[in-house]
Amino acid sequence: MFEQQLLVFKEVAETQNITLAAKKLHMSQPSISLQIQNLENQYNARFFDRTNKGVSLTRAGKVFYDSVQAILNILDDTQQQVSALDEDKRGVICLGATLTIGEYILPHILAYIYQKRPDIDIKVKIANTVSIDQDVLERKLHIGLIEGPEPDHKDFVLHKFWQDELVVVVPYFHPWASRNSITLAELSHERLITREVGSGTRKVMEIALEERGLDPSQLNITMELGSTQAIKQVVYAGLGVTIISALTVARECDQRIFKALRIQDSPVYRPLNILTLSQTAQTKDERYFINLLQDHKLLSDIMSKDYCSMNDKAKDKDTKVG
Template identity: 30%
Template sequence: MADRRLQVFHAVARHGSFTRAAEHLFMTQPAVTFQIKQLEEHFNTRLLDRGHGKVALTAAGEIVFAYAERILGLSDELEARVAELTDELTGVISIGTSTTIAAYWLPQLLEGFKRRYPRVVPRVVVGNSQLTEDRVVARELDVALIEIVSDQPAIERRSAARDELLVICHPAHPLARAKALKAQDLAGHPFITRDPGNAIRVLADQFLHAGGVGLDEIPVCAELGSLATVKHLAAEGLGYAIASSAAIRRDLREGRLVGVPLDPPLYTPLEVILPRDKFRSRLITTFADFATDALARMATTPLRQH
Protein backbone atom coordinates (compact mmCIF):
# COMPACT_ATOMS: atom_id res chain seq x y z
CA MET A 1 0.00 0.00 0.00
CA ALA A 2 2.96 2.33 0.53
CA ASP A 3 4.18 4.53 -2.31
CA ARG A 4 6.29 2.37 -4.63
CA ARG A 5 8.73 5.24 -5.12
CA LEU A 6 9.41 5.32 -1.38
CA GLN A 7 9.91 1.54 -1.32
CA VAL A 8 12.47 1.72 -4.12
CA PHE A 9 14.25 4.75 -2.62
CA HIS A 10 14.44 3.03 0.77
CA ALA A 11 15.96 -0.09 -0.81
CA VAL A 12 18.57 1.90 -2.76
CA ALA A 13 19.52 3.91 0.32
CA ARG A 14 19.77 0.84 2.55
CA HIS A 15 21.76 -1.26 0.06
CA GLY A 16 23.87 1.66 -1.17
CA SER A 17 23.50 0.41 -4.71
CA PHE A 18 20.98 0.55 -7.56
CA THR A 19 22.01 -2.94 -8.64
CA ARG A 20 21.57 -4.55 -5.22
CA ALA A 21 18.28 -2.75 -4.68
CA ALA A 22 17.02 -4.04 -8.03
CA GLU A 23 17.98 -7.61 -7.06
CA HIS A 24 16.29 -7.28 -3.68
CA LEU A 25 13.08 -5.87 -5.21
CA PHE A 26 13.10 -8.26 -8.20
CA MET A 27 13.13 -5.26 -10.55
CA THR A 28 15.32 -4.21 -13.45
CA GLN A 29 17.91 -1.52 -12.79
CA PRO A 30 16.32 0.92 -15.30
CA ALA A 31 13.00 0.52 -13.45
CA VAL A 32 14.70 1.37 -10.16
CA THR A 33 16.37 4.42 -11.73
CA PHE A 34 13.01 5.58 -13.10
CA GLN A 35 11.33 5.36 -9.67
CA ILE A 36 14.13 7.37 -8.03
CA LYS A 37 13.90 9.99 -10.78
CA GLN A 38 10.14 10.26 -10.22
CA LEU A 39 10.60 10.75 -6.47
CA GLU A 40 13.30 13.40 -6.95
CA GLU A 41 11.04 15.24 -9.39
CA HIS A 42 8.22 15.08 -6.83
CA PHE A 43 10.39 16.77 -4.17
CA ASN A 44 12.18 18.92 -6.76
CA THR A 45 15.56 18.09 -5.28
CA ARG A 46 18.32 15.51 -5.55
CA LEU A 47 18.04 12.78 -2.92
CA LEU A 48 21.02 10.62 -3.86
CA ASP A 49 24.59 11.42 -4.84
CA ARG A 50 25.90 8.93 -7.38
CA GLY A 51 29.62 8.56 -7.96
CA HIS A 52 32.44 6.01 -8.20
CA GLY A 53 29.96 3.13 -8.02
CA LYS A 54 28.59 4.25 -4.66
CA VAL A 55 25.33 5.90 -3.66
CA ALA A 56 25.13 8.39 -0.79
CA LEU A 57 22.20 10.31 0.67
CA THR A 58 22.02 14.06 0.29
CA ALA A 59 20.75 16.16 3.19
CA ALA A 60 17.24 15.98 1.71
CA GLY A 61 17.71 12.25 1.14
CA GLU A 62 18.47 11.74 4.84
CA ILE A 63 15.13 13.32 5.76
CA VAL A 64 13.19 11.31 3.17
CA PHE A 65 14.91 8.09 4.27
CA ALA A 66 13.97 8.62 7.93
CA TYR A 67 10.32 9.20 7.05
CA ALA A 68 10.33 6.34 4.51
CA GLU A 69 11.37 3.90 7.24
CA ARG A 70 8.48 5.01 9.43
CA ILE A 71 5.94 5.06 6.60
CA LEU A 72 6.92 1.64 5.25
CA GLY A 73 6.93 0.13 8.72
CA LEU A 74 3.43 1.45 9.43
CA SER A 75 2.26 0.25 6.01
CA ASP A 76 3.48 -3.30 6.73
CA GLU A 77 1.83 -3.21 10.14
CA LEU A 78 -1.44 -1.97 8.63
CA GLU A 79 -1.49 -4.75 6.03
CA ALA A 80 -0.76 -7.37 8.68
CA ARG A 81 -3.36 -6.09 11.15
CA VAL A 82 -6.13 -6.07 8.56
CA ALA A 83 -5.10 -9.51 7.24
CA GLU A 84 -5.26 -10.89 10.77
CA LEU A 85 -9.00 -10.17 10.87
CA THR A 86 -9.48 -13.08 8.47
CA ASP A 87 -9.00 -16.71 9.49
CA GLU A 88 -6.71 -17.62 6.56
CA LEU A 89 -3.10 -16.48 6.53
CA THR A 90 -2.02 -14.68 3.36
CA GLY A 91 0.89 -12.59 2.19
CA VAL A 92 4.58 -12.77 1.37
CA ILE A 93 7.14 -13.83 3.98
CA SER A 94 10.89 -13.28 3.46
CA ILE A 95 12.83 -16.30 4.67
CA GLY A 96 16.60 -16.61 4.86
CA THR A 97 18.30 -19.97 5.10
CA SER A 98 21.75 -21.52 5.13
CA THR A 99 22.76 -23.58 2.11
CA THR A 100 22.54 -26.94 3.91
CA ILE A 101 19.13 -26.24 5.41
CA ALA A 102 17.90 -24.95 2.03
CA ALA A 103 18.93 -28.16 0.29
CA TYR A 104 18.05 -30.85 2.82
CA TRP A 105 15.53 -29.48 5.34
CA LEU A 106 13.63 -26.61 3.73
CA PRO A 107 11.81 -28.49 0.90
CA GLN A 108 9.89 -30.76 3.27
CA LEU A 109 9.32 -27.91 5.75
CA LEU A 110 7.89 -25.60 3.06
CA GLU A 111 5.76 -28.39 1.62
CA GLY A 112 4.08 -28.88 5.00
CA PHE A 113 3.62 -25.14 5.53
CA LYS A 114 2.16 -24.54 2.06
CA ARG A 115 -0.30 -27.39 2.46
CA ARG A 116 -1.54 -25.79 5.66
CA TYR A 117 -1.40 -22.17 4.43
CA PRO A 118 -1.72 -22.26 0.60
CA ARG A 119 -2.18 -18.50 0.16
CA VAL A 120 1.15 -17.62 1.78
CA VAL A 121 4.02 -16.90 -0.64
CA PRO A 122 7.45 -17.78 0.82
CA ARG A 123 10.29 -15.70 -0.65
CA VAL A 124 13.51 -17.56 0.14
CA VAL A 125 17.05 -16.12 0.14
CA VAL A 126 19.92 -18.61 0.47
CA GLY A 127 23.38 -17.84 1.83
CA ASN A 128 25.80 -19.12 4.44
CA SER A 129 24.73 -18.87 8.08
CA GLN A 130 26.76 -15.74 8.88
CA LEU A 131 25.48 -13.83 5.86
CA THR A 132 21.92 -14.89 6.64
CA GLU A 133 22.27 -13.78 10.26
CA ASP A 134 23.59 -10.39 9.08
CA ARG A 135 20.54 -9.99 6.84
CA VAL A 136 18.24 -10.60 9.80
CA VAL A 137 20.13 -8.03 11.88
CA ALA A 138 19.71 -5.55 8.99
CA ARG A 139 15.96 -6.40 8.98
CA GLU A 140 16.11 -7.51 5.37
CA LEU A 141 14.45 -10.81 6.31
CA ASP A 142 11.38 -11.66 8.38
CA VAL A 143 12.79 -14.93 9.70
CA ALA A 144 15.75 -17.21 9.02
CA LEU A 145 16.95 -20.78 9.53
CA ILE A 146 20.67 -21.07 10.29
CA GLU A 147 23.27 -23.45 11.73
CA ILE A 148 25.02 -21.19 14.22
CA VAL A 149 23.99 -20.06 17.69
CA SER A 150 23.53 -16.32 17.40
CA ASP A 151 24.60 -14.02 20.21
CA GLN A 152 23.46 -10.87 18.42
CA PRO A 153 21.38 -8.70 20.79
CA ALA A 154 19.21 -7.62 17.85
CA ILE A 155 18.12 -11.22 17.23
CA GLU A 156 15.62 -13.51 18.93
CA ARG A 157 16.67 -17.13 18.56
CA ARG A 158 14.85 -20.43 18.95
CA SER A 159 16.82 -23.67 19.19
CA ALA A 160 14.89 -26.15 17.05
CA ALA A 161 17.13 -29.22 16.80
CA ARG A 162 20.65 -30.37 16.00
CA ASP A 163 22.28 -32.55 13.36
CA GLU A 164 25.42 -34.65 13.80
CA LEU A 165 28.49 -33.77 11.74
CA LEU A 166 30.49 -36.59 10.18
CA VAL A 167 33.81 -36.91 8.40
CA ILE A 168 33.02 -37.88 4.82
CA CYS A 169 35.45 -39.50 2.39
CA HIS A 170 35.82 -42.09 -0.37
CA PRO A 171 35.34 -45.69 0.87
CA ALA A 172 39.02 -46.40 0.09
CA HIS A 173 40.32 -43.34 1.98
CA PRO A 174 42.59 -44.15 4.98
CA LEU A 175 40.11 -42.46 7.35
CA ALA A 176 37.16 -44.54 6.12
CA ARG A 177 38.09 -47.58 8.23
CA ALA A 178 37.87 -45.74 11.57
CA LYS A 179 34.90 -46.15 13.92
CA ALA A 180 35.39 -42.59 15.20
CA LEU A 181 37.95 -39.87 14.53
CA LYS A 182 39.68 -37.54 16.95
CA ALA A 183 41.14 -34.21 15.85
CA GLN A 184 44.67 -35.67 15.87
CA ASP A 185 43.54 -38.39 13.43
CA LEU A 186 42.73 -35.73 10.84
CA ALA A 187 46.14 -34.04 10.89
CA GLY A 188 48.11 -34.44 7.67
CA HIS A 189 45.18 -35.50 5.49
CA PRO A 190 43.97 -33.13 2.72
CA PHE A 191 40.88 -31.31 3.96
CA ILE A 192 38.05 -30.04 1.75
CA THR A 193 36.79 -27.09 3.78
CA ARG A 194 33.91 -24.63 3.42
CA ASP A 195 33.76 -20.92 2.66
CA PRO A 196 34.35 -18.32 5.41
CA GLY A 197 31.14 -17.65 7.35
CA ASN A 198 29.88 -21.19 6.80
CA ALA A 199 28.64 -22.67 10.09
CA ILE A 200 30.23 -26.09 9.53
CA ARG A 201 33.61 -24.50 8.82
CA VAL A 202 33.41 -22.61 12.13
CA LEU A 203 32.49 -25.79 14.03
CA ALA A 204 35.21 -27.82 12.30
CA ASP A 205 37.86 -25.21 13.17
CA GLN A 206 36.66 -25.21 16.79
CA PHE A 207 36.80 -29.02 16.90
CA LEU A 208 40.40 -29.06 15.63
CA HIS A 209 41.47 -26.32 18.03
CA ALA A 210 39.86 -28.05 21.01
CA GLY A 211 41.66 -31.25 20.00
CA GLY A 212 45.05 -29.53 20.01
CA VAL A 213 45.45 -29.48 16.22
CA GLY A 214 46.60 -26.24 14.63
CA LEU A 215 45.14 -25.21 11.29
CA ASP A 216 48.70 -25.29 9.90
CA GLU A 217 48.67 -29.06 10.49
CA ILE A 218 45.67 -29.47 8.19
CA PRO A 219 46.55 -29.27 4.46
CA VAL A 220 43.61 -27.58 2.73
CA CYS A 221 42.63 -29.29 -0.51
CA ALA A 222 39.93 -26.77 -1.47
CA GLU A 223 37.75 -24.05 0.07
CA LEU A 224 34.22 -24.31 -1.33
CA GLY A 225 30.84 -22.67 -0.95
CA SER A 226 29.00 -25.47 -2.72
CA LEU A 227 28.18 -28.55 -0.65
CA ALA A 228 27.54 -30.53 -3.84
CA THR A 229 31.12 -29.80 -4.96
CA VAL A 230 32.46 -30.71 -1.51
CA LYS A 231 30.74 -34.10 -1.71
CA HIS A 232 31.92 -34.66 -5.30
CA LEU A 233 35.60 -34.03 -4.48
CA ALA A 234 35.36 -36.23 -1.38
CA ALA A 235 33.68 -39.00 -3.38
CA GLU A 236 36.49 -38.79 -5.97
CA GLY A 237 39.09 -39.37 -3.26
CA LEU A 238 40.70 -35.93 -3.29
CA GLY A 239 40.37 -35.44 0.46
CA TYR A 240 37.99 -35.64 3.39
CA ALA A 241 35.35 -33.13 4.48
CA ILE A 242 33.02 -32.56 7.41
CA ALA A 243 29.33 -32.48 6.58
CA SER A 244 25.88 -32.67 8.10
CA SER A 245 24.50 -36.21 8.30
CA ALA A 246 21.25 -34.97 6.72
CA ALA A 247 23.21 -33.88 3.65
CA ILE A 248 24.87 -37.22 2.96
CA ARG A 249 22.20 -39.86 3.60
CA ARG A 250 21.69 -40.69 -0.06
CA ASP A 251 25.47 -40.74 -0.71
CA LEU A 252 25.97 -43.17 2.18
CA ARG A 253 23.15 -45.39 1.00
CA GLU A 254 24.55 -45.50 -2.54
CA GLY A 255 28.09 -46.21 -1.30
CA ARG A 256 29.65 -43.10 -2.85
CA LEU A 257 30.82 -41.82 0.53
CA VAL A 258 31.61 -43.14 3.97
CA GLY A 259 30.56 -41.15 7.05
CA VAL A 260 32.63 -41.47 10.24
CA PRO A 261 31.57 -39.89 13.57
CA LEU A 262 33.87 -37.47 15.33
CA ASP A 263 35.21 -38.06 18.84
CA PRO A 264 33.89 -36.27 20.80
CA PRO A 265 30.68 -36.09 18.72
CA LEU A 266 30.10 -32.79 16.94
CA TYR A 267 26.68 -31.34 16.19
CA THR A 268 25.45 -28.41 14.15
CA PRO A 269 22.53 -26.50 15.72
CA LEU A 270 19.40 -25.81 13.71
CA GLU A 271 18.21 -22.37 14.77
CA VAL A 272 15.21 -20.21 13.89
CA ILE A 273 16.02 -16.51 14.24
CA LEU A 274 13.96 -13.31 13.96
CA PRO A 275 14.70 -9.56 14.26
CA ARG A 276 14.05 -8.74 17.92
CA ASP A 277 12.48 -5.28 17.62
CA LYS A 278 10.80 -5.51 14.23
CA PHE A 279 6.99 -5.60 14.03
CA ARG A 280 5.98 -9.25 13.85
CA SER A 281 2.80 -10.22 12.05
CA ARG A 282 0.78 -13.34 12.78
CA LEU A 283 2.18 -14.80 9.55
CA ILE A 284 5.79 -14.40 10.74
CA THR A 285 5.03 -15.79 14.19
CA THR A 286 3.11 -18.72 12.70
CA PHE A 287 5.93 -19.61 10.31
CA ALA A 288 8.57 -19.36 13.06
CA ASP A 289 6.51 -21.66 15.29
CA PHE A 290 5.89 -24.10 12.44
CA ALA A 291 9.58 -24.14 11.39
CA THR A 292 10.78 -24.74 14.95
CA ASP A 293 8.40 -27.68 15.39
CA ALA A 294 9.08 -29.09 11.91
CA LEU A 295 12.89 -29.04 12.30
CA ALA A 296 12.61 -30.74 15.69
CA ARG A 297 10.34 -33.40 14.22
CA MET A 298 12.48 -34.01 11.11
CA ALA A 299 15.64 -34.30 13.22
CA THR A 300 14.20 -37.38 14.92
CA THR A 301 12.85 -39.06 11.78
CA PRO A 302 14.59 -39.99 8.51
CA LEU A 303 14.41 -37.29 5.85
CA ARG A 304 12.86 -38.21 2.52
CA GLN A 305 15.28 -39.22 -0.18
CA HIS A 306 14.67 -37.78 -3.64
Protein backbone atom coordinates in the same frame (compact mmCIF):
# COMPACT_ATOMS: atom_id res chain seq x y z
CA MET B 1 4.04 9.43 -3.03
CA PHE B 2 5.64 10.09 0.37
CA GLU B 3 6.45 6.37 0.79
CA GLN B 4 8.12 6.42 -2.62
CA GLN B 5 10.30 9.36 -1.53
CA LEU B 6 11.30 7.49 1.61
CA LEU B 7 12.23 4.39 -0.39
CA VAL B 8 14.34 6.54 -2.72
CA PHE B 9 16.07 8.22 0.22
CA LYS B 10 16.79 4.84 1.87
CA GLU B 11 18.28 3.37 -1.31
CA VAL B 12 20.52 6.39 -1.92
CA ALA B 13 21.65 6.37 1.72
CA GLU B 14 22.55 2.68 1.59
CA THR B 15 24.22 2.62 -1.82
CA GLN B 16 25.86 6.04 -1.35
CA ASN B 17 25.47 6.45 -5.10
CA ILE B 18 22.59 8.04 -7.03
CA THR B 19 23.40 6.15 -10.25
CA LEU B 20 23.36 2.78 -8.48
CA ALA B 21 20.18 3.68 -6.60
CA ALA B 22 18.51 4.63 -9.88
CA LYS B 23 19.41 1.24 -11.41
CA LYS B 24 18.12 -0.69 -8.40
CA LEU B 25 14.84 1.24 -8.32
CA HIS B 26 14.46 1.25 -12.12
CA MET B 27 14.21 5.04 -12.14
CA SER B 28 16.10 7.80 -13.95
CA GLN B 29 18.90 9.68 -12.17
CA PRO B 30 17.13 13.06 -12.55
CA SER B 31 14.01 11.58 -10.95
CA ILE B 32 16.05 10.27 -8.01
CA SER B 33 17.74 13.65 -7.56
CA LEU B 34 14.38 15.46 -7.70
CA GLN B 35 12.88 13.18 -5.04
CA ILE B 36 15.84 13.85 -2.71
CA GLN B 37 15.66 17.59 -3.39
CA ASN B 38 11.93 17.66 -2.60
CA LEU B 39 12.55 15.89 0.71
CA GLU B 40 15.33 18.30 1.65
CA ASN B 41 13.13 21.26 0.77
CA GLN B 42 10.23 19.83 2.75
CA TYR B 43 12.36 19.45 5.89
CA ASN B 44 14.52 22.50 5.21
CA ALA B 45 17.65 20.41 5.72
CA ARG B 46 20.53 18.98 3.71
CA PHE B 47 20.56 15.20 4.00
CA PHE B 48 23.53 14.37 1.74
CA ASP B 49 27.05 15.64 1.12
CA ARG B 50 27.71 15.26 -2.61
CA THR B 51 31.14 14.57 -4.13
CA ASN B 52 32.45 13.21 -7.43
CA LYS B 53 32.73 9.77 -5.80
CA GLY B 54 29.13 9.66 -4.56
CA VAL B 55 27.06 10.86 -1.62
CA SER B 56 27.21 10.46 2.15
CA LEU B 57 24.74 11.24 4.91
CA THR B 58 25.03 14.50 6.82
CA ARG B 59 24.23 14.59 10.55
CA ALA B 60 20.64 15.52 9.66
CA GLY B 61 20.60 12.75 7.08
CA LYS B 62 21.63 10.14 9.66
CA VAL B 63 18.81 11.21 11.99
CA PHE B 64 16.34 11.14 9.11
CA TYR B 65 17.60 7.71 7.97
CA ASP B 66 16.78 6.15 11.37
CA SER B 67 13.26 7.57 11.19
CA VAL B 68 12.80 6.40 7.61
CA GLN B 69 13.81 2.86 8.60
CA ALA B 70 11.25 2.85 11.42
CA ILE B 71 8.46 4.28 9.22
CA LEU B 72 9.04 1.79 6.40
CA ASN B 73 9.12 -1.09 8.90
CA ILE B 74 5.78 0.02 10.35
CA LEU B 75 4.26 0.30 6.87
CA ASP B 76 5.53 -3.17 5.96
CA ASP B 77 4.15 -4.70 9.17
CA THR B 78 0.81 -2.99 8.62
CA GLN B 79 0.64 -4.41 5.10
CA GLN B 80 1.35 -7.91 6.43
CA GLN B 81 -1.34 -7.61 9.13
CA VAL B 82 -3.96 -6.23 6.73
CA SER B 83 -3.19 -8.98 4.22
CA ALA B 84 -3.61 -11.58 6.96
CA LEU B 85 -7.19 -10.37 7.57
CA ASP B 86 -8.24 -11.45 4.09
CA GLU B 87 -9.58 -14.93 4.80
CA ASP B 88 -10.04 -15.75 1.12
CA LYS B 89 -6.40 -15.06 0.31
CA ARG B 90 -3.91 -17.95 0.38
CA GLY B 91 -1.22 -17.57 3.00
CA VAL B 92 2.29 -16.98 1.71
CA ILE B 93 5.43 -17.53 3.78
CA CYS B 94 8.68 -16.11 2.41
CA LEU B 95 11.63 -17.73 4.13
CA GLY B 96 15.30 -18.31 3.60
CA ALA B 97 17.33 -21.35 4.55
CA THR B 98 21.00 -22.16 4.53
CA LEU B 99 22.11 -24.98 2.26
CA THR B 100 22.22 -27.84 4.77
CA ILE B 101 18.80 -26.98 6.18
CA GLY B 102 17.35 -26.20 2.75
CA GLU B 103 18.52 -29.43 1.16
CA TYR B 104 18.17 -31.97 3.98
CA ILE B 105 15.61 -30.73 6.54
CA LEU B 106 13.27 -28.29 4.82
CA PRO B 107 11.95 -30.73 2.17
CA HIS B 108 10.50 -32.94 4.94
CA ILE B 109 8.85 -29.93 6.59
CA LEU B 110 7.45 -28.59 3.32
CA ALA B 111 6.05 -32.01 2.42
CA TYR B 112 4.33 -32.18 5.81
CA ILE B 113 2.84 -28.68 5.44
CA TYR B 114 1.72 -29.50 1.88
CA GLN B 115 -0.21 -32.43 3.30
CA LYS B 116 -1.61 -30.76 6.43
CA ARG B 117 -2.01 -27.12 5.30
CA PRO B 118 -2.47 -26.97 1.51
CA ASP B 119 -3.82 -23.43 1.95
CA ILE B 120 -0.29 -22.13 2.62
CA ASP B 121 2.16 -21.29 -0.15
CA ILE B 122 5.84 -21.18 0.78
CA LYS B 123 8.51 -19.35 -1.20
CA VAL B 124 12.04 -20.38 -0.28
CA LYS B 125 15.45 -18.88 -0.95
CA ILE B 126 18.42 -21.21 -0.41
CA ALA B 127 21.74 -19.44 0.22
CA ASN B 128 24.64 -19.33 2.66
CA THR B 129 24.32 -17.92 6.17
CA VAL B 130 25.67 -14.45 5.38
CA SER B 131 23.16 -13.98 2.56
CA ILE B 132 20.17 -15.14 4.61
CA ASP B 133 21.18 -12.91 7.55
CA GLN B 134 21.32 -9.89 5.25
CA ASP B 135 17.95 -10.62 3.60
CA VAL B 136 16.24 -10.95 6.98
CA LEU B 137 17.86 -7.72 8.15
CA GLU B 138 16.65 -5.94 5.01
CA ARG B 139 13.18 -7.50 5.50
CA LYS B 140 13.28 -9.24 2.14
CA LEU B 141 12.61 -12.40 4.16
CA HIS B 142 10.62 -12.60 7.40
CA ILE B 143 12.05 -15.94 8.55
CA GLY B 144 15.53 -17.36 8.16
CA LEU B 145 16.63 -20.89 9.04
CA ILE B 146 20.35 -20.74 9.64
CA GLU B 147 23.27 -22.80 10.87
CA GLY B 148 26.46 -21.58 12.41
CA PRO B 149 27.36 -18.80 14.84
CA GLU B 150 24.76 -16.27 15.97
CA PRO B 151 24.71 -13.19 13.73
CA ASP B 152 25.76 -10.02 15.53
CA HIS B 153 22.91 -7.51 15.27
CA LYS B 154 20.73 -6.08 18.02
CA ASP B 155 17.49 -6.52 16.04
CA PHE B 156 17.93 -10.25 15.39
CA VAL B 157 15.95 -12.80 17.42
CA LEU B 158 17.26 -16.38 17.43
CA HIS B 159 15.52 -19.57 18.57
CA LYS B 160 17.11 -23.01 18.32
CA PHE B 161 14.91 -25.65 16.66
CA TRP B 162 17.34 -28.54 15.96
CA GLN B 163 20.87 -29.72 16.66
CA ASP B 164 23.34 -31.03 14.11
CA GLU B 165 26.73 -32.74 14.46
CA LEU B 166 29.68 -32.06 12.20
CA VAL B 167 31.55 -35.25 11.28
CA VAL B 168 34.57 -36.21 9.21
CA VAL B 169 33.36 -37.95 6.05
CA VAL B 170 35.49 -40.34 3.99
CA PRO B 171 34.66 -42.68 1.08
CA TYR B 172 34.02 -46.26 2.11
CA PHE B 173 37.24 -47.42 0.42
CA HIS B 174 39.36 -45.02 2.53
CA PRO B 175 41.70 -46.61 5.12
CA TRP B 176 39.83 -44.74 7.88
CA ALA B 177 36.50 -46.32 6.91
CA SER B 178 37.08 -49.19 9.35
CA ARG B 179 37.11 -46.71 12.24
CA ASN B 180 34.39 -44.78 14.06
CA SER B 181 36.36 -41.71 15.11
CA ILE B 182 39.39 -39.62 14.21
CA THR B 183 41.65 -37.16 16.02
CA LEU B 184 42.23 -33.61 14.89
CA ALA B 185 45.97 -34.28 14.71
CA GLU B 186 45.37 -36.99 12.11
CA LEU B 187 43.00 -34.77 10.17
CA SER B 188 45.62 -32.10 9.56
CA HIS B 189 47.60 -34.48 7.30
CA GLU B 190 44.71 -35.25 4.91
CA ARG B 191 43.54 -33.30 1.87
CA LEU B 192 40.47 -31.44 3.08
CA ILE B 193 37.49 -30.34 0.99
CA THR B 194 35.48 -27.51 2.58
CA ARG B 195 32.56 -25.18 1.98
CA GLU B 196 33.18 -21.60 0.85
CA VAL B 197 33.87 -18.65 3.15
CA GLY B 198 30.50 -17.31 4.34
CA SER B 199 29.07 -20.79 4.86
CA GLY B 200 27.74 -21.57 8.34
CA THR B 201 29.29 -25.04 8.18
CA ARG B 202 32.71 -23.56 7.38
CA LYS B 203 32.49 -21.00 10.20
CA VAL B 204 31.40 -23.55 12.81
CA MET B 205 34.21 -25.89 11.73
CA GLU B 206 36.84 -23.14 12.06
CA ILE B 207 35.59 -22.02 15.48
CA ALA B 208 35.44 -25.62 16.76
CA LEU B 209 38.97 -26.34 15.58
CA GLU B 210 40.32 -23.16 17.21
CA GLU B 211 38.56 -24.03 20.48
CA ARG B 212 40.29 -27.42 20.38
CA GLY B 213 43.73 -25.90 19.81
CA LEU B 214 44.07 -26.42 16.06
CA ASP B 215 44.70 -23.43 13.82
CA PRO B 216 42.47 -23.84 10.71
CA SER B 217 45.32 -22.46 8.59
CA GLN B 218 47.27 -25.64 9.41
CA LEU B 219 44.73 -27.74 7.53
CA ASN B 220 45.58 -28.95 4.05
CA ILE B 221 42.55 -27.40 2.32
CA THR B 222 42.73 -28.33 -1.35
CA MET B 223 39.24 -27.29 -2.52
CA GLU B 224 36.51 -24.85 -1.45
CA LEU B 225 33.11 -25.61 -2.97
CA GLY B 226 29.78 -23.80 -2.85
CA SER B 227 27.48 -26.75 -2.17
CA THR B 228 27.39 -29.84 0.00
CA GLN B 229 26.44 -31.98 -2.99
CA ALA B 230 29.56 -30.88 -4.87
CA ILE B 231 31.70 -31.71 -1.85
CA LYS B 232 30.18 -35.18 -1.61
CA GLN B 233 30.90 -35.87 -5.28
CA VAL B 234 34.55 -34.86 -4.86
CA VAL B 235 34.97 -36.96 -1.69
CA TYR B 236 33.30 -39.92 -3.42
CA ALA B 237 35.89 -39.60 -6.20
CA GLY B 238 38.62 -40.06 -3.60
CA LEU B 239 40.07 -36.54 -3.90
CA GLY B 240 39.98 -35.79 -0.19
CA VAL B 241 37.94 -35.90 3.02
CA THR B 242 35.55 -33.33 4.46
CA ILE B 243 33.93 -32.07 7.64
CA ILE B 244 30.20 -31.64 7.07
CA SER B 245 26.81 -32.17 8.67
CA ALA B 246 25.93 -35.71 9.68
CA LEU B 247 22.43 -35.02 8.30
CA THR B 248 23.78 -34.58 4.79
CA VAL B 249 25.40 -38.02 4.53
CA ALA B 250 23.01 -40.21 6.54
CA ARG B 251 21.62 -41.94 3.45
CA GLU B 252 25.04 -42.50 1.84
CA CYS B 253 26.38 -43.94 5.09
CA ASP B 254 23.46 -46.39 5.23
CA GLN B 255 24.31 -47.37 1.64
CA ARG B 256 28.01 -47.84 2.59
CA ILE B 257 29.12 -45.13 0.16
CA PHE B 258 30.56 -42.92 2.92
CA LYS B 259 31.75 -43.47 6.46
CA ALA B 260 31.09 -40.71 8.98
CA LEU B 261 33.70 -40.43 11.74
CA ARG B 262 33.13 -38.50 14.94
CA ILE B 263 35.87 -36.14 16.06
CA GLN B 264 37.58 -38.05 18.84
CA ASP B 265 38.88 -35.07 20.80
CA SER B 266 35.26 -33.94 21.36
CA PRO B 267 32.21 -34.03 19.12
CA VAL B 268 31.28 -30.83 17.30
CA TYR B 269 27.64 -29.84 17.56
CA ARG B 270 25.96 -26.77 16.14
CA PRO B 271 22.48 -25.37 16.68
CA LEU B 272 20.10 -24.86 13.78
CA ASN B 273 18.22 -21.62 14.44
CA ILE B 274 15.11 -19.70 13.46
CA LEU B 275 16.11 -16.11 12.66
CA THR B 276 13.59 -13.26 12.80
CA LEU B 277 13.61 -9.51 13.44
CA SER B 278 12.42 -8.19 16.79
CA GLN B 279 10.44 -5.36 15.14
CA THR B 280 8.63 -7.54 12.59
CA ALA B 281 5.05 -8.68 13.24
CA GLN B 282 4.38 -12.22 12.01
CA THR B 283 1.30 -13.37 10.14
CA LYS B 284 -0.76 -16.28 11.49
CA ASP B 285 0.78 -18.57 8.87
CA GLU B 286 4.31 -17.52 9.79
CA ARG B 287 3.49 -18.20 13.46
CA TYR B 288 2.12 -21.62 12.47
CA PHE B 289 5.39 -22.41 10.68
CA ILE B 290 7.57 -21.23 13.60
CA ASN B 291 5.46 -23.12 16.17
CA LEU B 292 5.81 -26.27 14.07
CA LEU B 293 9.61 -25.95 14.12
CA GLN B 294 9.62 -25.41 17.88
CA ASP B 295 7.52 -28.51 18.54
CA HIS B 296 10.47 -30.89 18.89
CA LYS B 297 8.34 -34.02 19.19
CA LEU B 298 6.41 -33.20 16.01
CA LEU B 299 9.56 -32.18 14.17
CA SER B 300 11.27 -35.45 15.12
CA ASP B 301 8.24 -37.32 13.80
CA ILE B 302 8.33 -35.33 10.54
CA MET B 303 12.05 -36.06 10.10
CA SER B 304 11.57 -39.78 10.75
CA LYS B 305 8.69 -40.17 8.27
CA ASP B 306 9.12 -39.76 4.54
CA TYR B 307 6.32 -37.30 3.82
CA CYS B 308 7.83 -36.63 0.40
CA SER B 309 7.22 -40.26 -0.61
CA MET B 310 3.78 -40.20 1.00
CA ASN B 311 2.82 -37.19 -1.11
CA ASP B 312 4.16 -38.85 -4.26
CA LYS B 313 2.06 -41.96 -3.56
CA ALA B 314 -1.01 -39.79 -2.98
CA LYS B 315 -0.44 -38.07 -6.33
CA ASP B 316 -0.07 -41.45 -8.08
CA LYS B 317 -3.31 -42.64 -6.50
CA ASP B 318 -5.17 -39.51 -7.59
CA THR B 319 -3.82 -39.92 -11.13
CA LYS B 320 -4.97 -43.54 -11.32
CA VAL B 321 -8.42 -42.68 -9.92
CA GLY B 322 -8.79 -39.79 -12.37
